[in-house]
Amino acid sequence: MSTVGQKITRGGLNRCAIVVPIAVTAVANTDIPFQLPAGVRDVTFRTKTVTAFGAVTDAQLSIGSAAGGAQYVAAVSVKAAGQVAHTLVGAGMADLDTVPGAPGSMTTFYARVAQSGGNSAVGAASLVVEYSVQN
Numbered sequence: 001m002s003t004v005g006q007k008i009t010r011g012g013l014n015r016c017a018i019v020v021p022i023a024v025t026a027v028a029n030t031d032i033p034f035q036l037p038a039g040v041r042d043v044t045f046r047t048k049t050v051t052a053f054g055a056v057t058d059a060q061l062s063i064g065s066a067a068g069g070a071q072y073v074a075a076v077s078v079k080a081a082g083q084v085a086h087t088l089v090g091a092g093m094a095d096l097d098t099v100p101g102a103p104g105s106m107t108t109f110y111a112r113v114a115q116s117g118g119n120s121a122v123g124a125a126s127l128v129v130e131y132s133v134q135n
Contacts, residue, residue, distance in 0.1 A: 013041070013132040022061070022078075022125040024053065024113050031067040032111045032127075038101025040131040045073055045086040051124040053079045057117025061086075061127070065095075067110045072096060075114060078125055099131075 024030045036043065045063060053059035063073035063086070072092040078084055088096060101107045111127050 012135050014135060015130065015132050016040075017128055017130045020111065020127040020129065022047070022111060022113060022127055024059070024115065024119075024121060024123050026119045026121040028115055028119055029068065030113045030115075032113075033067075033108055034111065034127070034129065035106040035108050036099050036129065036131060037133070038099055038105045038107050039103060040099045040133050041097060043096040043099065043129065043131045045088075045130075046128045047078045047084045047086065047125050048128065049078050049081050049083075049123070049125040051122065052081045053113070053115065053123030053125075054120030055079060055115035055117060055123070056120075059113055059115050059123060061125075062112050062114070063127075064110055064112070065108075068112055069110060070112075072109070078113070079123075 020034045059079040060075040061078045062070040062075040064071045073086040099107050
């Protein structure tokens with residue numbers, strides 16, 4: 001389950017964040033769904049890996065509109081402990097300028113951790129999703 005925290009208020013917008021725990025099992029792909037309110041703006045993503053992933057070759061994270069999708073963030077390595085600021089995929093940038101959906105509804109996104117070279121249940125990270133909402 002993700003957690004929500006308000007960060008700053010400026011120019012009629014509140015900057016908020018959710019933290020989505022990323023844990024894997026010993027399978028090649030782990031999909032983690034999370035939701036954002038429709039209408040939020042200026043969405044950004046970053047991953048904080050606190051326990052290095054045990055996959056033999058790599059552990060890569062992508063973010064899409066469906067399990068396994070990469071419409072918003074293309075696969076990037078999150079295997080090592082540390083922090084990665086994700087670059088949005090060009091085609092997905094317009095969707096994340098203002099998240100689509102009916103007012104009051106939630107839009108589901110999916111983060112996928114894809115392990116290669118041998119799967120491991122070792123590894124833990126947090127996906128930090130920041131966004132702005134109108135006051």
